[in-house]
Amino acid sequence: MNPLRCLVLPGMDGSGAWLDEFAAAMAPRLPVEILAYPPQRALGYDELVDFVRPHLPQAEPYLLLGESFSGPIAIRLAAQRPPGLAGLVLCASFASAPSLPGSPLSTRTLARLATALPLQYLPAALAAPLLLGRWRTPERIERLQGLLHSVAPAVLHHRLREASRVDAEAALAAIAGPLLYLRAERDRLVSADSLARIRTRVPSLSEVALDAPHFLLQVRAAAAAQAICAWAAALPTRA
Template identity: 55%
Template sequence: MPALRAGQRYAAARLTMRCLVLPGLDGGGELLSDFLAALQPRFAANALAYPNDPALGYDALVDWAWTRLPTDEPFALIGESFSGPVAIRLAARRPPNLAALVLCASFAQAPRPPWSPLGLAALPAWLHRLPLRHAPLAVVERAVLGRWSNPRWRERLRAALDALDPAVLRTRLGEVARVDARAALAAVAVPTLYLRATADRLVSRESWETIHRARPHTECFALDAPHFLLQACADDAAARIGHWLDRH
């Protein structure tokens, strides 16, 4: 009988596991709604929307997010793209209820776009300050969605860009160009998963290889997807993460 009760408690814990998603460069949760819906009802899922404040670099965002981590339930931390280093540094602090870390189309060190021989940190400073908010939508759309784009995503992408303060965008791009969270990643104690988008035009395979060197026990699933992996392949990504969490 005690074993049955233990099994029931385990099943209940699995059903109440929370997935906390940290968003990409836009910093909001609007572009993650399909992915969050795909995680439910198997998981309780929500995204943290960052303040639209240009003073908040990576260090400040880690401190901001730390106070918003669940304290009364087990949770998996999912870092999308820009937020990978935030998720890594939070996990390295070893919050007591953290059960797993998932990084999606992300990086631990300044990434190299597949089309460039140089990492983002080595590109000219003016490239980090390009006015992406006012860039032709077709250019941004091709970079983040590629052949997965459609009118619905085009409209949602434009709305997200319009809502983003250009000063915030410059701050975040500068942070990406300088980031190095490899030491923090090596200090992570929970199971770690990397979702790699094979058609990513912003983050090359080298970012996965860097993460694997820093934490060799990290597992990797490769998906035929663009950089907006959680948007274009929400159901597949949610299923992969869910099955992986079941094993851990």
């Protein structure tokens, strides 16, 4: 029997650079591959699905993990029922444009506002309360600044616009395998409505809630790895 592995599709930055601690926490039980997106190319969801598809493992069983922005990509790929896919994991993510918890602003409005901002000059300290919450430290804010600077501003703007108008909910009905949702209880970007809408389409999904901000995999790497590995251990074995 081939060992299970995990292919991770990263969040809005697309680099997966801050997923090293999560990969290390997973490594003793599930090897992780993080697929980075082109940092200088403004690819939409359709193009990113096409970009990821050839990278799906062909000869071994695997989990597909969509973090935040990448949830719709992972959902659409899982709906195609590729061979070897043992399960889908969504982390602080959504199938359709998410709403902001406790805010009158829609993500579409937020995306329009962000388009006017020079993101290459945006201090990470301003984004840290949304992404890191009470877990922000000088070291983590510095690392967040590195993420913001690693991607072309036009690419970040494009991804924000894509997330503000995406709708992959119909694809959820075509997913045949198990689905795990990791919910960040202190998420300030993706409200609980996103999980509720996914559950409507996939009532059998499993949910694990962690005391964490939107950057769940970065801040609670060990807890996230433990939850995923425990869920994966109970999946049907595949040859």
